[in-house]
Amino acid sequence: xxxxxxxxxxxxxxxxxxxxxxxxxxxxxxxxxxxxxxxxxxxxxxxxxxxxxxxxxxxxxxxxxxxxxxxxxxxxxxxxxxxxxxxxxxxxxxxxxxxxxxxxxxxxxxxxxxxxxxxxxxxxxxxxxxxxxxxxxxxxxxxxxxxxxxxxxxxxxxxxxxxxxxxxxxxxxxxxxxxxxxxxxxxxxxxxxxxxxxxx
Amino acid sequence: xxxxxxxxxxxxxxxxxxxxxxxxxxxxxxxxxxxxxxxxxxxxxxxxxxxxxxxxxxxxxxxxxxxxxxxxxxxxxxxxxxxxxxxxxxxxxxxxxxxxxxxxxxxxxxxxxxxxxxxxxxxxxxxxxxxxxxxxxxxxxxxxxxxxxxxxxxxxxxxxxxxxxxxxxxxxxxxxxxxxxxxxxxxxxxxxxxxxxxxxxxxxxxxxxxxxxxxxxxxxxxxxxxxxxxxxxxxxxxxxxxxxxxxxxxxxxxxxxxxxxxxxxxxxxxxxxxxxxxxxxxxxxxxxxxxxxxxxxxxxxxxxxxxxxxxxxxxxxxxxxxxxxxxxxxxxxxxxxxxxxxxxxxxxxxxxxxxxxxxxxxxxxxxxxxxxxxxxxxxxxxxxxxxxxxxxxxxxxxxxxxxxxxxxxxxxxxxxxxxxxxxxxxxxxxxxxxxxxxxxxxxxxxxxxxxxxxxxxxxxxxxxxxxxxxxxxxxxxxxxxxxxxxxxxxxxxxxxxxxxxxxxxxxxxxxxxxxxxxxxxxxxxxxxxxxxxxxxxxxxxxxxxxxxxxxxxxxxxxxxxxxxxxxxxxxxxxxxxxxxxxxxxxxxxxxxxxxxxxxxxxxxxxxxxxxxxxxxxxxxxxxxxxxxxxxxxxxxxxxxxxxxxxxxxxxxxxxxxxxxxxxxxxxxxxxxxxxxxxxxxxxxxxxxxxxxxxxxxxxxxxxxxxxxxxxx
Numbered sequence: 001x002x003x004x005x006x007x008x009x010x011x012x013x014x015x016x017x018x019x020x021x022x023x024x025x026x027x028x029x030x031x032x033x034x035x036x037x038x039x040x041x042x043x044x045x046x047x048x049x050x051x052x053x054x055x056x057x058x059x060x061x062x063x064x065x066x067x068x069x070x071x072x073x074x075x076x077x078x079x080x081x082x083x084x085x086x087x088x089x090x091x092x093x094x095x096x097x098x099x100x101x102x103x104x105x106x107x108x109x110x111x112x113x114x115x116x117x118x119x120x121x122x123x124x125x126x127x128x129x130x131x132x133x134x135x136x137x138x139x140x141x142x143x144x145x146x147x148x149x150x151x152x153x154x155x156x157x158x159x160x161x162x163x164x165x166x167x168x169x170x171x172x173x174x175x176x177x178x179x180x181x182x183x184x185x186x187x188x189x190x191x192x193x194x195x196x197x198x199x200x
Numbered sequence: 201x202x203x204x205x206x207x208x209x210x211x212x213x214x215x216x217x218x219x220x221x222x223x224x225x226x227x228x229x230x231x232x233x234x235x236x237x238x239x240x241x242x243x244x245x246x247x248x249x250x251x252x253x254x255x256x257x258x259x260x261x262x263x264x265x266x267x268x269x270x271x272x273x274x275x276x277x278x279x280x281x282x283x284x285x286x287x288x289x290x291x292x293x294x295x296x297x298x299x300x301x302x303x304x305x306x307x308x309x310x311x312x313x314x315x316x317x318x319x320x321x322x323x324x325x326x327x328x329x330x331x332x333x334x335x336x337x338x339x340x341x342x343x344x345x346x347x348x349x350x351x352x353x354x355x356x357x358x359x360x361x362x363x364x365x366x367x368x369x370x371x372x373x374x375x376x377x378x379x380x381x382x383x384x385x386x387x388x389x390x391x392x393x394x395x396x397x398x399x400x401x402x403x404x405x406x407x408x409x410x411x412x413x414x415x416x417x418x419x420x421x422x423x424x425x426x427x428x429x430x431x432x433x434x435x436x437x438x439x440x441x442x443x444x445x446x447x448x449x450x451x452x453x454x455x456x457x458x459x460x461x462x463x464x465x466x467x468x469x470x471x472x473x474x475x476x477x478x479x480x481x482x483x484x485x486x487x488x489x490x491x492x493x494x495x496x497x498x499x500x501x502x503x504x505x506x507x508x509x510x511x512x513x514x515x516x517x518x519x520x521x522x523x524x525x526x527x528x529x530x531x532x533x534x535x536x537x538x539x540x541x542x543x544x545x546x547x548x549x550x551x552x553x554x555x556x557x558x559x560x561x562x563x564x565x566x567x568x569x570x571x572x573x574x575x576x577x578x579x580x581x582x583x584x585x586x587x588x589x590x591x592x593x594x595x596x597x598x599x600x601x602x603x604x605x606x607x608x609x610x611x612x613x614x615x616x617x618x619x620x621x622x623x624x625x626x627x628x629x630x631x632x633x634x635x636x637x638x639x640x641x642x643x644x645x646x647x648x649x650x651x652x653x654x655x656x657x658x659x660x661x662x663x664x665x666x667x668x669x670x671x672x673x674x675x676x677x678x679x680x681x682x683x684x685x686x687x688x689x690x691x692x693x694x695x696x697x698x699x700x701x702x703x704x705x706x707x708x709x710x711x712x713x714x715x716x717x718x719x720x721x722x723x724x725x726x727x728x729x730x731x732x733x734x735x736x737x738x739x740x741x742x743x744x745x746x747x748x749x750x751x752x753x754x755x756x757x758x759x760x761x762x763x764x765x766x767x768x769x770x771x772x773x774x775x776x777x778x779x780x781x782x783x784x785x786x787x788x789x790x791x792x793x794x795x796x797x798x799x800x801x802x803x804x805x806x807x808x809x810x811x812x813x814x815x816x817x818x819x820x821x822x823x824x825x826x827x828x829x830x831x832x833x834x835x836x837x838x839x840x841x842x843x844x845x846x847x848x849x850x851x852x853x854x855x856x857x858x859x860x861x862x863x864x865x866x867x868x869x870x871x872x873x874x875x876x877x878x879x880x881x882x883x884x885x886x887x888x889x890x891x892x893x894x895x896x897x898x899x900x901x902x903x904x905x906x907x908x909x910x911x912x
Contacts, residue, residue, distance in 0.1 A: 062335065062343040098340040133442070135299055136267045153443070159269050161343040162333055192417040192443045196341045197267040197299040 023132060025189045029141070029149040030131040034090070036119040037106040047086045049145045051180060053173065056129065057089040057120070058099030058137040059109055061196035062161035067138060068113050070166050077116035080177060089117040092129030097199035099137065100124060126200040136195030140173050144180065151176050152190045159194035223346035227254040228336050232328070232348035233309075235367040238355040239326055242318030245358060246367055247283070247350065248309040249273060249332055257338045258303040261291035263413055263453075265301040265421040268335045271310060276329035280317035283328075286310045289373035290454050290469035291412055300422030301337070302412055309363075309370040316354070327351045375454040375469035379461050385451045385474040387440065392419065392451055394436040394474060398461070403434050405459040411436065411472075413453040417443040450475050496658045503662020537618040538671020542664030544622020549660030553653050575712045579721060579767045582705040586725050589698035590732050622664070711815035711850050724766030731758030786828040788837070793847035795855055798874075805876050807842040807900050812860060812870035815850040820869040823888040830890040836897050842873075875900050 023030050029052075031044045044052070055073070058064055067073035077087050091106065093099035101109065106120050123129055132141060132152075142151035155173055158165035176186040222231045228251055235246040249271065251259060260268040275283055288310070291302040316326065331347045381398040394411070396403065409427050413419040423439030438451075452473040461467045702725075710718030731754070738751040784790060791797060793810060801808050813820035827833055837844065847856045849868050860870055863883060871884035873896050882896050 060340065062341060160272065160333060161269070161335060190443060192441075194269065195267055196337075197296055197301070199339070200298060 023149050023152070025149055025152060027149060028147055029143040030128075032121075032128040032131060034121040034123050034128050035103075036121050037101075037103045037110070038119065039103065040119070042088070042119065042121065044143070044147060047143075048147060051080075051085045051145060051177070052143040053080060053085060053087045053177070054132065054134075054139075054141040054143070055087065055089045055117070056134045056137045056139040056195075056198060057091050058093055058196060058199060059101075059113075060098045061137045063195035064137050066161050066163055066166065067155065068115070070163055071114070072166055073138070074114050074116055076171075076173065081116055081118055083181065085177070085181075087117045089115070089120045090123055090128060090134070091120065092123045092126045092134060093199040094126060095124055098196075099199055126198070129198055129200060134198050136193045137198060138195055139193040139198070142173065142176055142180065142186070150180065150186050150189065152193075153188070154191055154193045154195075221349060223348065225344040225346060226336065226342045227257040227338070228252065228259070228334070228344050228346075230332065230344075230346045230348075232330055232350045233363045233366075234350060234352055234361055235363055236352070237359045237361045238353045238357070239316050240356060240358045241316045241320050241354065243358060244313050244315040246311055247314050247328070248311045248363070248367065248370070249286075249330075249348075250307070250309050250363075250366075251304075251334070252307040253305060253336060256305075257336050258292070258294060258301070258305045259308065259334050259336055261302040261304065261412070262286070262288050263302055263416055263421075264335075265294070265303075265416075266299040268301055268303070268337060268341060269333075271332055271334040273310075273312075273330055273332045276331075278320075278326065280320040281326065281328065282315045282317075284313040286312055287374060289370060290375050290456050293410055293412075295422060296337075296339070298422070302421070303337070309366055311367065311370055323354060325351050325353045373469075375456075375471045376461070376467050377471050379467065379470040381455070381461055381470060381472070383472050383474045384477070386477040390440045392438045392440060392476065394438065394451065394472075396434045396436055399463065400432065401463065402461060405465065406434075406457050408458055409436055410456040411438050411451075411453055412456065413451070415452070417441045417445065418448055418451065418453070419444075448476060495655055499655045499658035500662040503659040504665060535671045538667050540618040541622040541671075542661070542668045544619040544624075545664040545667075546622075546657060546660040547619075548623045549656045549663075550653055553656035557652055575709055575717065576767055578705055578709045578712065579724075579763070582702050582709060582721060582725070583728060583763055583766065585698050585702045585705060586728065587732070589695040589702065590729060593692050593695045595729070595732050595736055622667075708815045708850065720768065721766040724762035724764070727758045727762030727765065731755035731762070734758070784828070786834060788828060788834065788844055790844050790846040793845050793856060793859070795859065798845060801843040801845070802874055802876070802878065807840055807876045808845060808872075808874040808881075809837065809842050810845045810847055810859075810870075810872040810874075810881075812847045812849060812856065812865075812868045812872075814848065814868050823869060823871075823886075827888050827890055827893050833890045833893050833897075836894060840897060840900060842897070842900075873897070873900070 029044060033041055033043045035041050059068065064073075077089075081087050089110075091099060091101055093101075101122070103122060106122060110117070110120055121128065128134075132139075134141075138155050140151065140153060140155050141149060144150050151172070153172060156166075156169040156171045158169040172188055172191065176188065179185065179187055222229050230249060230251045233248050233250050235248070239245060251271070253259060260270045262270045264270055271286070273286070277283065289304070289308070291304060294301040294303050314328075328350045329348065330350075331345070334344045335341050336344050379398075380402070381396055383397070384395045386393055406427060409425065411419065411425055418441055419425075420439040420441050423441075424437075425439070426437045428435040428437060450473055453471070454469050455461070455472050456469045458468055459465055461470050706718060706721055706725075709721050713720075734751050734755045738747060743751065790811075791801075793812075798808060798810065811820075811824065813824065815821075847853075847859065849856045849860075860866060860868070863870060863872070869886050871886075871888065872881040873884060874881040882899060884892060884896055
């Protein structure tokens with residue numbers, strides 16, 4: 001009986017991790033259907049033919065704060081959206097958890113921070129976050145115009161919340177986007193993302 | 201006034217109590233402390249960042265897990281002071297919202313070893329300044345920052361501070377580096393399997409076991425980790441990180457078990473660092489792990505043994521003769537020959553490895569010895585050997601040296617020929633997968649290319665050692681007989697091992713292409729010998745220009761024609777598996793190998809013996825002869841109703857190649873004995889004796905039922 005139970009537990013764990021497995025690089029990125037802070041529903045297929053950058057967001061996370069306080073995240077959002085790239089900031093914090101925002105508050109803070117994403121997606125039940133196996137904020141993904149996932153990982157190579165570490169950091173999103181926009185393959189397809197846990 | 205005094209007291213009391221500067225930040229009190237009250241130059245001492253977190257808050261271990269970051273410390277200190285990295289105590293497994301962190305709760309001392317250079321000009325005291333960054337988390341995370349200063353007097357005698365007991369306590373929380381647990385690891389799909397060995401009393405006690413990888417992107421931080429027992433074996437299954445790259449070669453980290461790792465159960469955490477094999481290594485019966493170093497040693501020994509293998513023997517004799525020939529000459533020349541010969545071996549091993557790796561990556565299902573699976577290659581080799589033998593007999597001469605394989609290669613020095621000899625020796629060695637070699641090669645093929653090349657290099661080096669020794673210690677050469685008339689006799693006699701080699705090659709060729717093929721090869725050899733005879737009968741100096749041209753042309757045509765006739769039959773589809781079924785001359789009924797038939801036989805509840813062999817594998821043939829000529833062995837096989845399966849790899853056969861690679865082999869022989877109970881097979885050694893086989897057969901009966909494969 002005990003064996004049976006442990007087997008079931010193990011099976012459950014395996015099933016859970018099977019679901020939590022991240023989408024595979026070079027394969028079709030998981031589709032989603034999520035409402036943004038203006039009440040519009042977006043799916044991945046809406047952006048076919050364009051590069052899509054996903055940024056998991058929690059404005060109270062020190063690692064996210066590092067990028068927003070220095071204006072770094074806003075700068076990148078502006079730079080790429082002006083080039084026709086779709087930038088989606090995704091908030092997967094559950095209601096009551098850190099980083100959770102109602103549509104109105106999300107709009108306000110986006111304006112206050114001077115952020116330039118294409119839009120901010122509200123994913124309070126974590127469906128999209130789970131589908132992408134988003135683990136941290138900021139967890140970054142790049143999807144190519146064919147809808148294939150080409151990058152899953154960290155923003156840069158300095159896994160700290162220190163503002164001083166922005167300087168001299170190697171930004172993977174920038175490095176990859178530069179190459180992708182030139183029609184070249186990514187520099188690095190995946191690495192370990194760092195940050196705060198997504199507050200599912 | 202009183203109010204102000206009270207306020208001061210409140211503000212400064214904690215400072216006074218701890219005699220240091222405690223930094224209070226959100227949910228953390230921290231300070232830099234020392235185990236000693238004073239510093240003795242040249243003697244190491246310990247300092248620590250003491251961190252005390254509020255209830256429920258934690259900081260991160262060196263591998264933070266899914267999020268966060270470890271505590272980072274930056275020093276501002278005199279150059280003469282060395283400070284080590286943090287010696288971390290074992291972490292706690294912290295699950296938060298489906299993600300997992302590795303961290304520490306409560307009061308934690310992050311210990312570091314420090315040492316002031318002995319030559320330091322002694323002043324009264326030393327000040328160490330540091331800044332630390334961390335992230336402290338509960339449900340949410342808050343970055344923390346502290347700057348510290350610690351001043352300690354310098355003296356000639358150290359005294360412990362009030363923190364001594366805390367330092368000592370922390371040391372008990374360090375994972376133990378010395379312990380009785382040994383481990384092997386390999387990957388299976390998206391999991392690491394760690395096979396743990398140690399005192400059985402300890403292994404039996406574990407109910408809970410956790411592995412904390414030292415670095416990120418190795419294991420799935422929150423992934424399931426599962427203990428599995430199989431008889432006396434204990435396996436620990438750990439999920440691989442989704443972010444794991446393929447170049448992870450060792451599994452390093454901390455094993456934690458509340459049941460302990462020593463007989464008293466007091467040591468609850470140990471460090472482990474295990475090389476990861478792509479597949480479990482079944483090394484005969486020993487459970488020793490095959491690290492790269494060990495594989496290199498095996499490769500070296502395998503290379504040495506290659507010299508003793510039947511198919512290297514002709515070349516060895518030729519080479520020894522060559523040394524005799526050079527014996528009277530300049531020692532530097534001998535040395536040079538030895539080194540070049542060794543180089544020839546080494547280079548061809550490396551080229552072979554490179555080609556093999558290339559083909560592997562191209563997805564071709566070829567294995568070690570694949571040259572000899574090609575009838576065209578066999579045919580050419582037969583011609584070459586035949587030609588060399590005729591040359592030795594004096595039927596014809598090309599230059600002065602029989603070693604000038606590719607025609608006449610710079611007569612004067614023969615350096616190139618020495619190199620080519622090395623190459624030839626290697627080509628001939630490939631079918632003889634000596635003991636040790638199979639596993640080392642299989643292992644090499646599963647490694648990154650650079651390491652695989654290294655293994656092949658060692659294999660070649662092992663084979664070359666005797667030649668290098670012989671050339672570098674000319675005294676050994678002086679033991680060789682002096683040149684004389686006997687040399688011609690010896691030279692002629694040496695033709696016969698070569699003829700034997702031709703015979704063997706012809707037999708392999710026949711096995712691959714059938715009787716007609718064999719007939720064609722022999723016809724080709726006849727034509728070639730006619731050509732050789734013409735070359736000798738009408739020697740260039742004795743005949744007219746016209747006769748020379750005619751004779752050379754005819755000889756050339758005969759040689760080319762002979763080769764053509766021989767090889768024309770070699771283009772039959774070489775991938776059709778030669779039937780391994782039938783009754784052999786020992787009366788054993790062999791079943792031809794297919795993966796299905798093995799599954800079928802096993803599901804019928806029979807013991808199964810599989811003989812992976814090839815016509816060109818002399819070791820295989822020798823084994824079969826030694827083992828199956830024993831009536832005792834044959835009867836035992838019959839009594840136990842063992843299904844006899846033959847996997848004949850004479851020609852390319854992807855199923856067999858795949859089956860071999862499943863056992864980490866890239867060549868034959870391989871002998872497997874499956875128990876009817878469905879357990880993993882016994883892998884028999886590559887050099888068989890009736891005793892070994894009898895022993896393996898007796899294991900069939902008293903082997904405990906194991907169902908490892910079914911559980912995985």
